[in-house]
Amino acid sequence: MYDDILLPVAPGSAANDAVPHARSLAERYDATVHVVSAVDTLEHTLSGPRVASLADRVEAGAERRVETVTTELEEAGIDVVGNVIHGDPLQVIKNAIEDTGADIVVMPTHTRTGLQRVLLGSVTEKIVRVSPVPVVTVPMADRET
Amino acid sequence: MYDDILLPVAPGSAANDAVPHARSLAERYDATVHVVSAVDTLEHTLSGPRVASLADRVEAGAERRVETVTTELEEAGIDVVGNVIHGDPLQVIKNAIEDTGADIVVMPTHTRTGLQRVLLGSVTEKIVRVSPVPVVTVPMADRET
Numbered sequence: 001m002y003d004d005i006l007l008p009v010a011p012g013s014a015a016n017d018a019v020p021h022a023r024s025l026a027e028r029y030d031a032t033v034h035v036v037s038a039v040d041t042l043e044h045t046l047s048g049p050r051v052a053s054l055a056d057r058v059e060a061g062a063e064r065r066v067e068t069v070t071t072e073l074e075e076a077g078i079d080v081v082g083n084v085i086h087g088d089p090l091q092v093i094k095n096a097i098e099d100t101g102a103d104i105v106v107m108p109t110h111t112r113t114g115l116q117r118v119l120l121g122s123v124t125e126k127i128v129r130v131s132p133v134p135v136v137t138v139p140m141a142d143r144e145t
Numbered sequence: 146m147y148d149d150i151l152l153p154v155a156p157g158s159a160a161n162d163a164v165p166h167a168r169s170l171a172e173r174y175d176a177t178v179h180v181v182s183a184v185d186t187l188e189h190t191l192s193g194p195r196v197a198s199l200a201d202r203v204e205a206g207a208e209r210r211v212e213t214v215t216t217e218l219e220e221a222g223i224d225v226v227g228n229v230i231h232g233d234p235l236q237v238i239k240n241a242i243e244d245t246g247a248d249i250v251v252m253p254t255h256t257r258t259g260l261q262r263v264l265l266g267s268v269t270e271k272i273v274r275v276s277p278v279p280v281v282t283v284p285m286a287d288r289e290t
Contacts (some may be wrong), residue, residue, distance in 0.1 A: 001169040021279055024146040028173040104281075109273060128254060128273060128282045134166055136249075138279045 002029040006102035008093050008123075009037050009069055011062035018138040019069055022106040023076055025136075032079040034100040035069050037062035038092035039084055059084065089123045090130075097131060106136040147174040151247035153238050153268075154182050154214055156207035163283040164214055167251040168221055170281075177224040179245040180214050182207035183237035184229055204229065234268045235275075242278060251281040 007022040026033050039055075039062045062084045070082035081100075085092045097105060107124045128135050152167040171178050184200075184207045207229045215227035226245075230237045242250060252269045273280050 001166070021146070125270065125273065128270065131282075132284060134281050134283045136279050136281050137273045137276075139277060 002031050002103040004100050004102045005029075005031050005033045006093070006096055006100055006105045007033050007035045007069070008089070008096070008105070008107050008127075009035055009065050011037055011039060011058050011065055015140075016069070016108050017140050018106045018108045018136070019072065021136055021138050023073055023078060025104070025106065026073070026078045026080075027076075031103075032081065033073055034096065034102060035066050035073070035080060035082040036092065036096045036100075037066050037084050038089035039086050040088055090126050093123065093127055094130060097133060102133055104134045104136060105131055106138065109137050109139050147176050147248040149245050149247045150174075150176050150178045151238070151241055151245055151250045152178050152180045152214070153234070153241070153250070153252055153272075154180060154210050156182055156184060156203050156210055160285075161214070161253050162285050163251045163253045163281070164217065166281055166283050168218055168223060170249070170251065171218070171223045172221075176248075177226065178218055179241065179247060180211050180218070180225060180227040181237065181241045181245075182211050182229050183234035184231050185233055235271050238268065238272055239275060242276060247278055249279045249281060250276055251283065253283050253285065 002025060005022050005026055007018060009016055009019075022033050025031060039059050066082040066084055070080045073080040083096075085096070087095075093105070096102070105127060107127060109124050124135070124137055128137065147170060150167050150170055152163060154161055154164075167178050170176060184204050211227040211229055215225045218225040228241075230241070232240075238250070241247070250272060252272060254269050269280070269282055273282065
């Protein structure tokens with residue numbers, strides 16, 4: 001039923017409780033995990049050296065995060081593909097569902113850090129509404145804090 | 146990772162694309178499926194013979210639905226428990242997560258019929274926000290119609 005699992009991750013090193021669920025599903029269904037991080041650099045609306053510098057940092061953060069998660073899954077024996085894609089997170093994830101042929105998406109309802117917590121949760125709610133495939137929404141273990 | 150799966154179903158005979166996903170997860174994880182249908186009869190706010198008659202019909206519909214789904218899962222060799230519970234659907238599902246010790250909830254984002262489509266989708270979005278365990282949101286196959 002699930003051959004391809006999409007696992008969107010936020011740039012940076014924030015904990016993401018969705019990873020163990022994607023891993024478990026991949027193990028049980030012998031599926032490939034597609035890790036994707038969206039880099040929304042705002043380069044289309046802003047410009048200047050500060051924006052370029054911020055964009056570089058966000059992109060580096062996204063690459064580190066994808067690298068960390070793919071390595072963790074690979075070491076567990078999971079087939080995994082990692083990608084950093086520029087664009088609005090909602091659109092990047094929608095496209096990735098189609099491009100990867102994902103049968104299911106696994107996403108946190110929020111991350112442990114402040115602003116990302118709000119942003120990723122909001123993206124998850126929107127993905128739930130528009131996704132043509134099931135979405136596993138994973139709450140943080142310490143969600144009441 | 147998933148020993149107990151909560152599968153909320155709406156009263157009536159509306160198709161529910163979440164059932165095959167709950168079944169598949171139960172098979173892969175050797176889990177028990179807890180089927181629950183909430184009957185919100187409004188008896189606490191309204192009264193009179195018409196309300197009582199409506200309440201009876203809704204309850205009968207919920208019992209039929211739970212019976213249909215539990216039978217389908219049992220015939221597939223799944224351990225299954227069915228319950229009809231009176232109360233507000235959001236509260237009934239929140240309580241059922243706790244009472245069943247569910248590790249995961251599987252719910253449709255909407256059903257194929259008009260009003261229930263709106264209501265159940267709305268409940269699913271709220272459950273995603275408050276659930277302490279992962280929620281698998283399942284879109285309808287013909288969701289674009």
